[in-house]
Amino acid sequence: xxxxxxxxxxxxxxxxAAADAGMRxxxxxxxxxxxxxxxxxxxxxxxxxxxxxxxxxTPTVVKMATRMATAGLLTRTRDDRDQRLVRLxxxxxxRALQQPVEAERxxxxxxxxxxxxxEERRLLLTALAKVHRATTALLAEQDGADTPA
Amino acid sequence: xxxxxxxxxxxxxxxxAAADAGMRxxxxxxxxxxxxxxxxxxxxxxxxxxxxxxxxxTPTVVKMATRMATAGLLTRTRDDRDQRLVRLxxxxxxRALQQPVEAERxxxxxxxxxxxxxEERRLLLTALAKVHRATTALLAEQDGADTPA
DNA sequence: CAGGGATCACTAGACGGCTAATGTCTTCAG
DNA sequence: CTGAAGACATTAGCCGTCTAGTGATCCCTG
Numbered sequence: 290x291x292x293x294x295x296x297x298x299x300x301x302x303x304x305x306a307a308a309d310a311g312m313r314x315x316x317x318x319x320x321x322x323x324x325x326x327x328x329x330x331x332x333x334x335x336x337x338x339x340x341x342x343x344x345x346x347t348p349t350v351v352k353m354a355t356r357m358a359t360a361g362l363l364t365r366t367r368d369d370r371d372q373r374l375v376r377l378x379x380x381x382x383x384r385a386l387q388q389p390v391e392a393e394r395x396x397x398x399x400x401x402x403x404x405x406x407x408e409e410r411r412l413l414l415t416a417l418a419k420v421h422r423a424t425t426a427l428l429a430e431q432d433g434a435d436t437p438a
Numbered sequence: 439x440x441x442x443x444x445x446x447x448x449x450x451x452x453x454x455a456a457a458d459a460g461m462r463x464x465x466x467x468x469x470x471x472x473x474x475x476x477x478x479x480x481x482x483x484x485x486x487x488x489x490x491x492x493x494x495x496t497p498t499v500v501k502m503a504t505r506m507a508t509a510g511l512l513t514r515t516r517d518d519r520d521q522r523l524v525r526l527x528x529x530x531x532x533r534a535l536q537q538p539v540e541a542e543r544x545x546x547x548x549x550x551x552x553x554x555x556x557e558e559r560r561l562l563l564t565a566l567a568k569v570h571r572a573t574t575a576l577l578a579e580q581d582g583a584d585t586p587a
Numbered sequence: 588c589a590g591g592g593a594t595c596a597c598t599a600g601a602c603g604g605c606t607a608a609t610g611t612c613t614t615c616a617g
Numbered sequence: 618c619t620g621a622a623g624a625c626a627t628t629a630g631c632c633g634t635c636t637a638g639t640g641a642t643c644c645c646t647g
Contacts, residue, residue: 291547293559294453296566301450302493302604303573304443309605310580320633336596344451349634351597356632373595373642398440400576404568409561410442413569416562417445419553424452427549431459451634458635469603485626498604500627505602522612522625 293420304401311393315386321362322390324353325379328363329387333376335368362386442569453550460542464535470511471539473502474528477512478536482525484517511535 309319317325327342328334334342336350343350354377357363362383368374402410458468466474476491477483483491485499492499503526506512511532517523551559 291543292563293551293566294457294543294547296563296570297450297453299493300566300570300573301446303570303577304446305604307573307576307580308443310577318632337594344448345633346635347596348598348636353633355597371595371643375596394440394443397576398443401569401573402442404572405565409565409568412558412561413565414441414445416554416558416565417442417449419558420550420562421445421449421452423553424449424456424550427456427546428452428459431456454634467602486624494603495605496626497606497628502603504627520613520625524626 307397307401308394311397312390315390315393316360317386317390318356321353321357322394324350324357325362325383325386325390328377328379328383333378335374335376339377357383456546456550457543460546461539464539464542465509466535466539467505470502470506471543473499473506474511474532474535474539477526477528477532482527484523484525488526506532 305319308322312319312322323343324339327339336347336354340347340350354363354365358365361380363380364378366376366378368376405413454468457471461468461471472492473488476488485496485503489496489499503512503514507514510529512529513527515525515527517525554562
């Protein structure tokens with residue numbers, strides 16, 4: 290029933306499917322592009338750092354990293370100075386995807402927002418940002434309420 | 439990089455987490471409320487019908503139905519007239535959740551859109567609808583382009 | 588210097604989602 | 618009336634995500 294939640298959900302699903310189709314063209318699965326993007330920005334990060342950067346839990350990154358290492362996109366190396374840490378480093382194949390994947394993502398953004406007037410697009414971003422903040426605040430409040438003194 | 443995709447993704451994740459927390463309070467997992475909603479609207483539908491109504495694939499509904507049957511929310515029955523079909527029917531427990539779950543969902547909608555002026559909310563819905571249509575069109579186009587004569 | 592607490596990555600297992608493959612039942616054409 | 622084609626649900630197996638639990642390493646305190 291709720292209008293916004295419903296519409297947002299449908300849009301999410303559609304965008305997810307479109308993004309997946311786009312990434313698949315470059316041999317990636319949905320989500321892997323985000324991990325790659327974090328490594329393009331700064332190579333050699335640890336699973337924990339990446340998880341924090343992506344807003345995801347560490348096990349998620351570990352699983353993805355395992356698959357992507359198998360796929361030859363990155364390598365796993367133990368940090369020399371701190372043996373607890375693992376460094377994820379891009380291979381040439383992983384680096385080579387940066388240009389095409391970023392282009393694909395820009396194209397998708399253009400396509401899905403093509404029907405929006407500049408003013409409309411601006412307002413959409415503003416409104417969505419407010420929803421994002423409100424939702425994040427709601428989550429923080431709940432987490433805090435569940436673990437009080 | 440893409441502004442809208444990035445923001446939309448983050449918002450999706452946050453909303454998902456918030457919805458999950460809300461549903462968990464009623465003993466449901468995220469997504470089950472949607473299947474239930476479809477059955478509240480019309481009981482006794484088949485997995486295929488539900489999948490179409492929810493915009494997911496049939497196997498997804500089958501898996502969810504299995505868990506929800508185990509949880510005592512619905513029952514599985516073979517259709518008398520067409521033995522290929524399966525009818526999913528709500529139990530009393532499944533029906534009993536309608537009021538509280540719908541209330542929970544309305545509350546979430548209110549909370550996350552609380553910072554939006556009425557006008558702003560209206561524009562958000564309009565813009566999001568446009569994005570949804572554009573994305574759906576994009577998907578249809580790709581599906582058609584992949585399977586030409 | 589030694590031990591205990593913090594900090595990491597990783598494993599196990601669950602859920603929602605998808606595609607591909609299986610199996611069963613209907614139905615329709617010959 | 619029989620057999621092939623179509624419609625359905627289901628299973629198998631993958632990906633991304635989460636929470637819990639495990640194991641190793643580091644560091645700081647006593």
